[in-house]
Amino acid sequence: MLGPPEPPELKTGEISSLLFKHEREWVDMQPFLLSVGYKLRPRYDPNWFPSWGNTYVTEEPHEDALSSMRSDVLDAIRIVDNQRVVLKRIETNSREIKIIRYLSQIQDPRNHTIPLLDVIPLPPDNSCSLLVTPYTRRFNHPAFHCRAEYVEAMQQFLEGLQFMHDHGVSHFDIAPQNMMMDESRVVPAGSHFTSPKSHTGYPGIFSWNNRCSVSPVRYYYIDFGLSMYFRKGKDAALTTGTLRTFNTIPELSLTVPYNPFKVDIFQLGLTMHKLIDTYPALKPFRPVADRMTSTDPNDRPEPAESLQELNWIANQIPPQKLRAPIVEKTGGVSYIARSAMSMVRRDSPRQERYQGY
Structure with a gap:
């Protein structure tokens, strides 16, 4: 008897097709982020190869098969101290950056707003930035x-x-x-x-x-x-x-x-x-x-x-x-x-x- 059909194999250059469009944008940013001290998960490495092999699909669970459904937020590791962080992409001139910067600098035991660890302007024109906050x-x-x-x-x-x-x-x-x-x-x-x-x-x-x-x-x-x-x-x-x-x-x-x-x-x-x-x-x-x-x-x-x-x-x-x-x-x-x-x-x-x- 014939068994189930084999999953189709990926052709050269088709690995990126496993990613959503907004995920590919994070892949494009990965080398820059690495250069400024932040490491993304393996799925977003430009040299990523699926851990389940050269096929489009897998029936077994694999960490790098988990896709991020939000285009503006992703987790990362801050390399200098191995701290887990969250990156949020927003417009550099947005009101949000001004407000979170303002609140973060106020020393008050009642301050329960998420700490701002870093603001990373994104090339090529710095029109967008990444807010870096602790993982919660x-x-x-x-x-x-x-x-x-x-x-x-x-x-x-x-x-x-x-x-x-x-x-x-x-x-x-x-x-x-x-x-x-x-x-x-x-x-x-x-x-x-x-x-x-x-x-x-x-x-x-x-x-x-x-x-x-x-x-x-x-x-x-x-x-x-x-x-x-x-x-x-x-x-x-x-x-x-x-x-x-x-x-x-x-x-x-x-x-x-x-x-x-x-x-x-x-x-x-x-x-x-x-x-x-x-x-x-x-x-x-x-x-x-x-x-x-x-x-x-x-x-x-x-x-x-x-x-x-x-x-x-x-x-x-x-x-x-x-x-x-x-x-x-x-x-x-x-x-x-x-x-x-x-x-x-x-x-x-x-x-x-x-x-x-």
């Missing part, structure tokens, strides 16, 4: 283990929001995809940029520490592409326009001016609501989110006020209950079982079998 992961994965972890995260995001507002900056795009955490303590084995539920890009066991067992964990805001700076401060700020994320915020308008700082507060409140809806045990904190998402912008408290309320509620909960495991509303039996296991050994890493990319 989404703040809400791995799942929260207990209320104390939620409190620590929201404390920092409220502090960070007050910090930005005190310095005249409205983020204007606060959403889970722009709220990150330093994974170094939580996922000490690291994670793959394209496949963050794996350590190396290969399917298998994904291990992590409960955040409460390695606290403090540092949280950050990223992506200032929609951010605005108001020299006269937050009280006099007005703007117009709508948003893709959280587009149901009541005051958004193309014609009637509104205060974007109040929108920030609403956005963070909505994020809190999503978490509370996911974890029923977080219900005691709902009043904080309710006030932040008031339909009347003037009724929304300052982030510092919400932080006080959050802390007051947390202080009413006995410490053992703050650190007791909580379960996602949509969690299955396996997640509940893992939660029970964590009660037996709080110092043991959490593990998850991840079978896909």
Whole structure:
């Protein structure tokens, strides 16, 4: 009997066809980036040859088969100290560069904006640059283990929001995809940029520490592409326009001016609501989110006020209950079982079998 057809072989010069167009642009930049001290993954080396051989496709998992779906963001290694970083390509004269530079230079313990490590102008005309920031992961994965972890995260995001507002900056795009955490303590084995539920890009066991067992964990805001700076401060700020994320915020308008700082507060409140809806045990904190998402912008408290309320509620909960495991509303039996296991050994890493990319 005839077996399945052999995969077609790559012809000379066709390896680049395995890459998306925007990936080939990163390949073109690779020699320059290497010359200024940043190394991309093997897939983006001009001399890359697929680890699975001279075929178009592979049925087995290979790290260099993982493609980056975003054209403007990629991970790299800073060669001088082997630090993992993220490169974001933006226009050199953009407002985003000015804002992140401005915020990064302010020394304040409340500053939870992502640090700016470098700005790399790109040849040939320097019209675009790469922002270099530390490698981080989404703040809400791995799942929260207990209320104390939620409190620590929201404390920092409220502090960070007050910090930005005190310095005249409205983020204007606060959403889970722009709220990150330093994974170094939580996922000490690291994670793959394209496949963050794996350590190396290969399917298998994904291990992590409960955040409460390695606290403090540092949280950050990223992506200032929609951010605005108001020299006269937050009280006099007005703007117009709508948003893709959280587009149901009541005051958004193309014609009637509104205060974007109040929108920030609403956005963070909505994020809190999503978490509370996911974890029923977080219900005691709902009043904080309710006030932040008031339909009347003037009724929304300052982030510092919400932080006080959050802390007051947390202080009413006995410490053992703050650190007791909580379960996602949509969690299955396996997640509940893992939660029970964590009660037996709080110092043991959490593990998850991840079978896909």
